[in-house]
Amino acid sequence: MRTVKASAVTDAVAELCIRANRELPPDVRAALERARAAEPWPTAQRGLDILLDNLALAAEKQLPICQDTGMACVFLELGQDVHIDGDLNAAVQAGIRAGYARGYLRCSVVADPLRRVNTGDNTPGVLSVRLVPGDVCRLTVLPKGFGSENMSRLQMLTPADGAEGVRRFVLDTVRAAGPNPCPPIVVGIGVGGTFDGVAALAKRALLRPLDAANPDPYYAEMERTLLEEINALGIGPQGFGGRTTALGLAIETAPTHVAGLPVAVNISCHATRRASAAL
Amino acid sequence: MEYRITTPVTREMLAPLRAGDAVLLSGTVYTARDAAHARLCELLRRGEEAPFPLCGSAVYYVGPTPERPGEPIGAAGPTTAGRMDRFSPMLIERGQLLMIGKGARSDAVKEAIVRYGAVYLGAVGGAGAVMAAAVRSAKVICWPDLGCEAVRALTVEDLPLTVVIDAQGNDLYELGPKEYLASL
Numbered sequence: 001m002r003t004v005k006a007s008a009v010t011d012a013v014a015e016l017c018i019r020a021n022r023e024l025p026p027d028v029r030a031a032l033e034r035a036r037a038a039e040p041w042p043t044a045q046r047g048l049d050i051l052l053d054n055l056a057l058a059a060e061k062q063l064p065i066c067q068d069t070g071m072a073c074v075f076l077e078l079g080q081d082v083h084i085d086g087d088l089n090a091a092v093q094a095g096i097r098a099g100y101a102r103g104y105l106r107c108s109v110v111a112d113p114l115r116r117v118n119t120g121d122n123t124p125g126v127l128s129v130r131l132v133p134g135d136v137c138r139l140t141v142l143p144k145g146f147g148s149e150n151m152s153r154l155q156m157l158t159p160a161d162g163a164e165g166v167r168r169f170v171l172d173t174v175r176a177a178g179p180n181p182c183p184p185i186v187v188g189i190g191v192g193g194t195f196d197g198v199a200a201l202a203k204r205a206l207l208r209p210l211d212a213a214n215p216d217p218y219y220a221e222m223e224r225t226l227l228e229e230i231n232a233l234g235i236g237p238q239g240f241g242g243r244t245t246a247l248g249l250a251i252e253t254a255p256t257h258v259a260g261l262p263v264a265v266n267i268s269c270h271a272t273r274r275a276s277a278a279l
Numbered sequence: 280m281e282y283r284i285t286t287p288v289t290r291e292m293l294a295p296l297r298a299g300d301a302v303l304l305s306g307t308v309y310t311a312r313d314a315a316h317a318r319l320c321e322l323l324r325r326g327e328e329a330p331f332p333l334c335g336s337a338v339y340y341v342g343p344t345p346e347r348p349g350e351p352i353g354a355a356g357p358t359t360a361g362r363m364d365r366f367s368p369m370l371i372e373r374g375q376l377l378m379i380g381k382g383a384r385s386d387a388v389k390e391a392i393v394r395y396g397a398v399y400l401g402a403v404g405g406a407g408a409v410m411a412a413a414v415r416s417a418k419v420i421c422w423p424d425l426g427c428e429a430v431r432a433l434t435v436e437d438l439p440l441t442v443v444i445d446a447q448g449n450d451l452y453e454l455g456p457k458e459y460l461a462s463l
Binding site: 051061065104 | 341
């Protein structure tokens, strides 16, 4: 049994909130640079250049890449041989509070969805814990902006809809989102599981590095063709037209019921921000 | 084409702009997003005065991050404009001529744009640092309780924008992708 202090979780979450908001993960930056090199349309080239300039300026000025510093989605991979000494959820929320204050990040969370009073410290964030064998304790912070979150969709398809139904739903969702989610986007797709589970799968798909394909060749091929089809829609950076509509796409799946085919599409923007640390 | 424009504007100044043109905007720009729009329109419905002059004004849909010491503003890119669609026609009727944001607008907003000679300008979504670099000063002028959603008067210099919907109703979100696809 290994002990991790709750205060170490707080410190790590605070640091990850700041880092995630100021610099893109290397895979997302590389995807932007690759997209710029491959983009044939002049308007789109200019749009991508501005996004790359923005990354440099944010780093230089220690500013967040985007003013929507998001709702902090915190993922914890926790070995069952690890004991957290203290209140885990409180430690995570304290980390968010500290990180958003220290990093001059925007507080975008309201305490109640209908009465809408800002909590003033960007808490609560959303904590997802996955228990795994061993003694790993790995934290990832994904600050999720809502321009793209709002364009996400979920549908309970029927088994007969099959792969073609999933494909159509994904393309319809991206087409309907158009310029709103700040393209070029990253597309997280969940297929299978339950109503609530499929949304979690789609969110988790956004954690996968953009250069990593699904380990199952069937889904790896589906990811490749769907990404190609999305980049043939013509939406382009900012929605002003061009080849680069999506930088990456990942599908996560789970076993499901004989009667169902849940599918969820969680859209993320070009500032798909995540930062991880092991404790 | 590229235009340099200073606020407040008139519909004559905006008439030559076409979807796809670049605009460098200077002068005073007011920030307002969801909560501020709801309050603003509630005031107007009650027959009260708006907290800033609407006539010829430019409104930027933005909720900036807190400024670092010595800086006028934090990151300041646009938010999705469609959430303001239900409020914009009322503001345009009362003289607002420029809207700055990102994302698609409703048919009702387009109709108001055409009727009153207004223009919808696109700022680069997610380019918070680039947009902030054009802001010289920022001052909260009302509803500080709204935090990042409070109304601020920004003084901007050459804020880099693109005409998305011009006063004739041309929409870059329709024309741009169409033109790109036709080029293939």
